[in-house]
Amino acid sequence: MKITAFKTYMQRVDDRPRLLVKIETDERISGWGEAYNHGPDWALPPLLAYLFEQIVGEDPRRVEFLVLKLHQQCRFPPGALGLAAISVIDHALWDIAGKAAGLPVYMLLGGNVRDRVKVYCGVYTAPDPEAALAQTSELNERYGYTAFKLSPYRRDLHAGRWGELVRQTGDYFGRVREITPSHFEFAFDAHARIFEPYQAIQLAEALAPYDPYFYEEPIRPEHIPAWREIKSKVRVPLATGESLYNRFEFLSLLTAGGADIIQPDICVVGGISEMRRIATIAEAHYVTVAPHNPMGPLATAVNVHFAAAQPNFKVLEFKPHVHAPWAVDPYIPVDGHMELRPDRPGFGIEIDEKALERDDYIHWERKITRKPDGATAYP
Template sequence: MRTTKLETFMQRVDDRPRLLVRIETDEGIVGWGEAYNHGPDKALAPVIEYLFEQFKNDDPRRVTFINQKLIQQSRFPPGALGLAAIAAIDHALWDIAAKAAGVPVYMLLGGHVRDRVRVYCGVYSAPDPEEAVPAILKLNADYGFTAFKLSPYRRNLYNGRWGALCEEAGNYLGELRRRLPTDFEFCFDAHAKIYEPNQALQLAKALEPHDPLFLEEPIRPEHIPAWGALRQQMGTVPLATGESLYSRYEFLALLNARGADIIQPDICVVGGLTEMRRIADLADAHYVSVAPHNPMGPLATAHNVHFCAAQVNFRFLEYKFAKEASWATDPYIPVDGHLELRPDRPGWGIEIDESRLKQDDYIHWERIMATKPDGSTAYP
């Protein structure tokens, strides 16, 4: 079997651009992968098309060989765009390999260690309790969710006293605890907006009395020693991070610094399933669990389902509903707070309607740059 053709399709999932990759073989088997457009979004397709020349006519079932080949062919270590491109290719190759064998992808990983994958729902904001409580109860009633992710910021975090913002966040979690079932779990994503570690510690201490599931990415990812120091002072609040890290070497540095209780690598960022498993195994050796970052489309969720099904130290998967993704005819939908495996479907277990991809459905999106009261810029 040989790879013969690669195509990219610029699509949208709700208000975000998403890039799909299709790889064809001389035996008629087709594989699909989803790319993370986290850089200049239109720059990704040419990178993927360029990389195809490095493995055109190779046996696509040699997934690890091709993944390593694409990483090593670059003189300098690939970064955000390079590894996102490699991830999409890697996933299409796993799809082909599993379809050729007639099994789900997770069976090529040693089989599933769990029968279904637990998910938590990303709310991504901090709605008032009067709005949040009925919305959370409906998500529980409709899909069985018992874990939810919110923002800790109840207002503009650059205006007013920081201690007051932290107090408001703690009171907010306390109010949700008072109004909702005791077995519900709440985590908070600070989106790496906090510059000073001491401020992150203040926020953690405010949340701590109400038992948060974890505090995610409170500070910037670049200086690993700061994560180790922060973790040692955070008490019983689990510290989670990893969506902004790329390779197993960066994760190893984080783990060696004891900088996280839970790591959150993104399978579409780190170079694909091949590299994701290496990262997760490193974490397992440090008694650290894995909760993949997954704000993507239905195909990326499928990639994650198979990783999570086969990974021993998996904890839970982020899930985001896709309202506009017509190309995914049968996405994984939560049942009882879990995504069920599809053992009778080879590959990723999801069908792509190619007729919906005939025209690029591109939408431009970029983060809004935050501005402080003095006019200086801040992380969005």
Template sequence: MRITALRSYMSHDGNRPRLVVAIDTDEGITGWGECYNHGPDRALPAILDYFFEQIKGEDPRRIEFLMLKLQQQARFPGGAMHLAAFSAIDHCLWDISAKAVNLPVYKLLGGEVRDKVRVYLGVYTAPDPADLLDQVMGHNEKYGLTAFKLSPYRVDFHAERWGEVVRTSAEYFRKLREMSPTHFEYAFDAHAKIYDPWQAVQLANALAPYDPLFFEEPIRPEHIPAWAEMKAKMLCPLATGESLYSRYEFLNLLSARGCDIAQPDICVVGGMLEMRKIAVLAEAHYVQIAPHNPMGPLATAVNLHFSASIPNFKILEYRLPLDAPYVKDPYLPEGGYLQLRPDRPGWGVEINEAELVRDSYVHWERKLPVKPDGSFGYP
């Protein structure tokens, strides 16, 4: 079997662009993957075309060989766009390899460790605890979901006194916890908006009495010693990893004891191979994996197979595919879990190629907050 073509398509998932990739073979098997959208998404097709020339004519089942070839051909460690492209290529190769033997991908990864994969849903729109509870109860009734992720901020923390930010966040969570079923779990994503580590510790410890599932990404990821210092002082689980790009960066974080829960992204780090190496490192440091997954339904399918096959999995981030037409049969939660599809080869989903030929790109970019003094905060 040989690789004959690479195709990339711009699609969307609601108001977010999605870049979907196909790799074709001379035996009629096509594999599918999804890139992370870091920002200049229109640049990715050209990057993918460049890397295709390095794998054209190769056997797609030699995944480790081909990913090593791509990495070494690049000479210097890849950055965000580079690794987003590698990720989608890796996904395609796994999909082809599994389809070639008529098995789900997780069967090639040592088989399933669990029969189903628990997910949590981000809910960011409700200003009042009662409104939020209405939303999560609706998701519980329809999909059985019992885990959710919120923003911790109840006021504009650039404009308000920090003590008021902490007080309002804790009061909100207290009310929500009192109103919610006792088995519901809530995580909080600070979106790396905080600059001072001591503020991150204050906010985490104000939320801690009400038992958050985890406190995610309060500060920027670059300075690992700050993460180790924060974790030592926090009274709730600290999660991070969506902005780290390789097993080497995760090794630094894990060796420093800088998190309780690691959150690598399978569309960011270079794909399934790198993701599994990160999981092994985390397991050796007694750290669980909760994959970062704000992506579309194809990325969710890839994450499902990863999550089903590793022992130190905790929970998977999930987006409802309410407007993602490029996947015909997305995985939907049942009882709060995604079920495996043992009778479906590859990723277990069917791609709607008729939809993909219609470029449905939507422009999206992060909005920078403006502080009262006119300077920018972290988005």
């Protein structure tokens, strides 16, 4: 079997652009992947065309060999765009390997260690407690979710006194706990918007009395000693990792004792191959893995197969999609879990190529925050 061609399709999932990639072979077996849109969106197709020249004519089932080759042809470590491109190639190759073997990808990873994959739903805002009850109850009734993620910010964190925001956060979570079912789990994503570590610690203390599922990414990821300091002083599970790129960065975080839960993104770190190395390092530090997954149906399918085979997997982020017409049969939660598809080879998801013929691109860009004094900040 040899790689013969690749195609890219700029599409969207709900209100975000998504680049889909198809790799074809001379045996009419093809594989699919979904690329992370770090932006600029249109930078990825020419980059993928360049990388494709490194693997055309090769056996696609030699996934580790080909991904290693792509890394080694880069004189310097690839950044966000380079790793997004390598990740989507990795995914498509695993899809081909599974289809060629007639097996689900998770069977090629050593087989499933669990029968289904737990998911949580990102709400991403801080709705009034009564609205949060209504929203989470609907998600529970429809999909069986019992775990959710909220924002800890009830207002602009740069407007007004910080201590007042902290108090409001504690009061808010207390009220949410009071009126929602006791078995519901609530995580809080601070979205790396806090600059001072002591403020991250104060916010964690406001959440602690009400048992958060985890406290995600209060500060930026770059300075590992700050994560060690925060983790040593908080009483809640600390999670981070969506902005880290490879096993070496995660090794630094874990050896510093900087997290209880890591959140690598399988579309960012280089694909399944690198994701498994990262997870193994975490396992050796008694740390669990909750993959970052704000993506579409294809990326979710890849995550499900990784999670099925990974012993220290904890929970997968997944928000149901409203608009992704190219995904014929996406994975959808049942009883708060994704069911495995043992009778389907590859990632077990069908792509409607007819739907991809229609231009469905939507432009999106991240907006920065402006502080009251006019300075910029992370959104």
